[in-house]
Amino acid sequence: MHSGLVNPIDLAKEGRQAGFLAIPFSIDRSPYYQIRIPVLRLKNGEGPSILLMAGNHGDEYEGELQLARLMRRLEPSKIRGAMTILPIANVPAVMAAKRCSPFDGGNLNRAFPGDPSGTPTARLAHFLETQLFPFHDIVLDLHSGGTSMAHLPCTLIERQADDARFRRSAELLAAIGGSHAFIADNGQSAPTSMGAASRAGAIGLSGEFGGGGTVTPDSMAFTACAIDRLLLTLGIVDGPILSRKPLPAPGPLQLLSLSRHSQGIYAERRGWFEPAVRLGAAVLQGDIAGWYHDLERLDQPEEALLFAEGGVVISSRLHCDSQAGDCLIQVAEPIDG
Structure with missing residues (x-):
């Protein structure tokens, strides 16, 4: 055809x-x-x-x-x-x-x-x-x-x-x-x-x-x-x-290795993302990845976002304004071999 x-x-x-x-x-x-x-x-x-x-x-x-x-x-x-x-x-x-x-x-x-x-x-x-x-x-x-x-x-x-x-x-x-x-x-x-x-x-x-x-x-x-x-x-x-x-x-x-959903942090609602780490940084589980602000509710404090897994920071969202479902930041796992 x-x-x-x-x-x-x-x-x-x-x-x-x-x-x-x-x-x-x-x-x-x-x-x-x-x-x-x-x-x-x-x-x-x-x-x-x-x-x-x-x-x-x-x-x-x-x-x-x-x-x-x-x-x-x-x-x-x-x-x-x-x-x-x-x-x-x-x-x-x-x-x-x-x-x-x-x-x-x-x-x-x-x-x-x-x-x-x-x-x-x-x-x-x-x-x-x-x-x-x-x-x-x-x-x-x-x-x-x-x-x-x-x-x-x-x-x-x-x-x-x-x-x-x-x-x-x-x-x-x-x-x-x-x-x-x-x-x-x-x-x-x-x-x-x-x-x-x-x-x-x-x-x-x-x-x-x-x-x-x-x-x-x-x-x-x-x-x-x-x-x-x-x-x-x-x-x-x-x-x-x-x-x-x-x-x-x-x-x-x-x-x-990037193979698990838990290696990324995703927006759950409209907000404004402020990253806390640079690309290439080595981070641990529980470290602060950034803060999520709500400019429509200025009385509410920003939310600290924590890494669910450690690894190397490989990507970060550049658009501060974010919607539910947007990937905000990712880490990859170093592997040997």
């Missing part, structure tokens, strides 16, 4: 191909409108094949900006093997500065394996999982905390049933660098890009490279180093492409 997505790229062709994936989607302003997703394909002989992707969520900018820069800097002669770059995969969300697509409300990272006759987000997810991911050895999907969350920079892989693939995933995770990393246990049926990569037979790599709906010198440098290290480790390039300074040697890597 046709996915309702037009792909101009021939994955077997040598050289450079630039164009747009096109998803037909009729709107009031334009009955024959197309959602146009920029794509670049580079191929130079035999070698590893990698897909680099950002803009899965529209308000996560480190990957979007660095992959756009990579597109401008690379030519086929500078690589060995094949590379596909999707710098702003969820174009409607990127252009609206939102996590999800304003056309259909779709969260691309919860839409896999998709639907070839569904909404634009579902059609894109289906195309990625069935027509693009299977033709790559590695899928790198770059994320951040988005507009509402500050996030400790970290990398991520999914646990694999195949021992050899899991060992290779862990090797690449270490090679990327960074001081913290997750091994997720979402399972083979996960509706995420990492679940899709696993089902497609590719090694999936991801992570949170910043947050706050903005970029900083540190978050951009971390993202550049991660991409450069991965490409160098795979032997696709001979030297760094994005990093402005020589690549430092990767330091110690602390593995983390």
Whole structure:
């Protein structure tokens, strides 16, 4: 069945191909409108094949900006093997500065394996999982905390049933660098890009490279180093492409686990959140995580929020104004191995 997505790229062709994936989607302003997703394909002989992707969520900018820069800097002669770059995969969300697509409300990272006759987000997810991911050895999907969350920079892989693939995933995770990393246990049926990569037979790599709906010198440098290290480790390039300074040697890597609801604190009513700890802080069960204020009842004192578990603070809500159900802060458990 046709996915309702037009792909101009021939994955077997040598050289450079630039164009747009096109998803037909009729709107009031334009009955024959197309959602146009920029794509670049580079191929130079035999070698590893990698897909680099950002803009899965529209308000996560480190990957979007660095992959756009990579597109401008690379030519086929500078690589060995094949590379596909999707710098702003969820174009409607990127252009609206939102996590999800304003056309259909779709969260691309919860839409896999998709639907070839569904909404634009579902059609894109289906195309990625069935027509693009299977033709790559590695899928790198770059994320951040988005507009509402500050996030400790970290990398991520999914646990694999195949021992050899899991060992290779862990090797690449270490090679990327960074001081913290997750091994997720979402399972083979996960509706995420990492679940899709696993089902497609590719090694999936991801992570949170910043947050706050903005970029900083540190978050951009971390993202550049991660991409450069991965490409160098795979032997696709001979030297760094994005990093402005020589690549430092990767330091110690602390593995983390985030698997229980009790590792987060969630708002139970409307209120205003004041955090008490910084990202990366080591906290104990019962420590104060922050205070919850009620500006509609100024006679009431702020409520102290306590961590139900100890660990490393990995994310914190940036929007002070919060609603019931909003995640306010999370800790992850350090693990060995």
